[in-house]
Amino acid sequence: MRGHRVRKAAGCIFVLLLFVFIICLTGCHFGRNDSKLSIHVLAIGQGDAILLQREGEFALIDTGDIEHRAVLKQYLSDRGVHTLRAVIITHPHADHLGGMYIVCKDFRVQQVYDNGVTTGENSYLEYQKEMQRHWIPRQTVHAGEDIDILPGVIFHVLSDAKSVESTEGKRNLNNTSLAGRLEYGRFSMFFTGDAEKEEELAMLQRKEPVRSTLLKVGHHGSRTSTCAQFLRAVRPKAAIISAGPGNSYHLPHEVTIHKLKKAGSRIFRTDRDGTVCIITDGNRVNIIREIQ
Numbered sequence: 211m212r213g214h215r216v217r218k219a220a221g222c223i224f225v226l227l228l229f230v231f232i233i234c235l236t237g238c239h240f241g242r243n244d245s246k247l248s249i250h251v252l253a254i255g256q257g258d259a260i261l262l263q264r265e266g267e268f269a270l271i272d273t274g275d276i277e278h279r280a281v282l283k284q285y286l287s288d289r290g291v292h293t294l295r296a297v298i299i300t301h302p303h304a305d306h307l308g309g310m311y312i313v314c315k316d317f318r319v320q321q322v323y324d325n326g327v328t329t330g331e332n333s334y335l336e337y338q339k340e341m342q343r344h345w346i347p348r349q350t351v352h353a354g355e356d357i358d359i360l361p362g363v364i365f366h367v368l369s370d371a372k373s374v375e376s377t378e379g380k381r382n383l384n385n386t387s388l389a390g391r392l393e394y395g396r397f398s399m400f401f402t403g404d405a406e407k408e409e410e411l412a413m414l415q416r417k418e419p420v421r422s423t424l425l426k427v428g429h430h431g432s433r434t435s436t437c438a439q440f441l442r443a444v445r446p447k448a449a450i451i452s453a454g455p456g457n458s459y460h461l462p463h464e465v466t467i468h469k470l471k472k473a474g475s476r477i478f479r480t481d482r483d484g485t486v487c488i489i490t491d492g493n494r495v496n497i498i499r500e501i502q
């Protein structure tokens with residue numbers, strides 16, 4: 211009788227240990243795959259849309275232009291996106307917020323962050339209307355603030371729309387871009403929206419750390435951005451340019467490519483490489499081109 215009880219207890223312990231082992235195994239497995247941060251700089255024509263993913267959660271930095279809404283929707287759906295924890299809109303130009311209509315309509319958006327700058331353009335008015343229609347909370351962020359963009363990932367804001375406007379004397383919406391440093395472990399990536407030289411210099415004046423592993427090049431590689439002083443301070447190992455194939459603005463400009471090469475940065479560009487996917491564990495970084 212006693213022997214039977216011992217065997218029964220041993221059997222229970224074995225089943226329990228097996229169960230714990232399976233839980234650990236699957237937990238580690240999912241953790242290993244999903245604990246990394248992935249950043250997809252989408253090939254979305256002439257515009258910016260960047261999808262970020264970690265621990266099963268998603269965020270967007272900009273949403274591309276109006277005519278590429280279907281491409282954005284397809285990409286998000288293919289990645290299994292249902293909810294976006296955060297959407298950052300860098301500035302109110304159609305090639306950055308044009309996709310918000312489809313994002314608000316077909317996905318659940320928990321929080322939108324923008325620079326608080328308003329315009330009378332139809333694309334902006336629609337953006338405003340759609341957020342109200344879907345009851346999406348919207349927050350204006352300022353220099354020095356942290357956006358809790360994904361689990362363990364911070365977007366540290368370095369731009370201040372007001373300071374750039376006042377030093378420039380006139381309104382250049384590119385120079386109001388919500389810009390800053392995405393930080394995850396020892397990895398960092400500087401996101402600039404369409405910031406031009408004036409905003410780049412204003413950010414350097416804040417005397418905060420700007421050196422970053424990677425740079426999302428400002429204003430689609432225009433010659434008006436990526437000034438030498440900014441590039442020297444950020445010192446990116448690789449630079450990613452978002453530009454439409456054969457775009458009428460002839461972006462990226464050759465002078466920007468030359469500056470990046472001279473600075474020793476590897477260059478990735480969505481007009482030639484397709485979507486550029488960056489995967490990092492917070493230490494090591496792997497960059498994959500869609501078109502090899």
Ligand SMILES: [Zn+2]
Nearest residue numbers: 257303305404
């Ligand atoms: Zn743009």
